[in-house]
Amino acid sequence: MSPTTTVRRVGADEAHACIEPLADLLIDCVEGGASVSFMWPLARDKALAFWRGVADGVARGERVLLVAEDGDGRIVGTVQLITALPDNQPHRADVAKMLVLRRARRQGIAQRLLQALDDAARDQGKSVLVLDTVTGGDAERLYARSGWQRAGAVPNYALMPDGALCGTTFFYKQL
Template sequence: MPSDIEVRRLDANEAAASIPALADVLIDCVEGGASVSFMAPLARETALAFWQHVADGVAANERILLVAEDAQRRIVGTVQIVTAQPENQPHRADVAKMLVLQEVRKKGIGARLMHAVDTHAQQAGKTVLVLDTVTGGDAERLYARAGWQRAGTVPDYALMPDGQFCATTFYYKQLDPARRPPQALTV
């Protein structure tokens, strides 16, 4: 694991200032074949608009944005924790857009980002996390090693950036299984 990588949470101002660098990461991942909601070629304007939406969500306290930076403070990876959930799910968060630049993959950056997800989600009072990923992709091994449980697979759920159908596997992780909402009384 590279010791010169720092994973940190961005505040609203940092998120807004990081939009161009985050767009670079997203474009790199889509060009590399990642099925992360976008088709290839991904226009820079589309990537910038997506990250503006994310920055707005950070400012509204609806999501947590984590980044991995190298020694030159260049963003080489990112992940989000979507904390804004329906009224009956205040304990849950979605993990979204776990992205690592192609040139620095397989160096433990994804694992460090996922460890930070656990920490920041717990600090936000979240006890159940949910995510989805391309079935059979490298990320599945990462999530399994990080303690995520496979919930199931949906065939032809999404498209790869080249337009081919792909299956999606859903995962969940319980951060504090002892913390459960009160059970309804039975009469």
């Protein structure tokens, strides 16, 4: 990763200002085949609406939004920690939408986002993290290398952006 790439938490006041570049990031990832809840083609208004909802969740304190920025301050990656869970799970959080621009991959950005995510989870008093990812994909290997434990896989769980079925592997991490 470039030494000028930084990872930081986006506060409630700033989250809405990040919607446009986050929509660009989401569209880039879905166009590249990432199975992150959206189909291709992904309309810009749909991507913007998604990120507006995320920003609203940050403002309500229901999630933590982290971004990775290059030396010019452009968002090149993101991940979320969803902290608004049922009353019997105050110690747990879900990880969502780990995204890195295709042109910025293989530079350690995802690893840095995961490290910052662990710190943010600890700051929120969370001790168990849970996520899911496409079975057999690059992200599955990243999570395994990063200390996440594989809980199991479900075949044909979701669709890839092109409509093909894909399996999903679930991971957890004890902090």
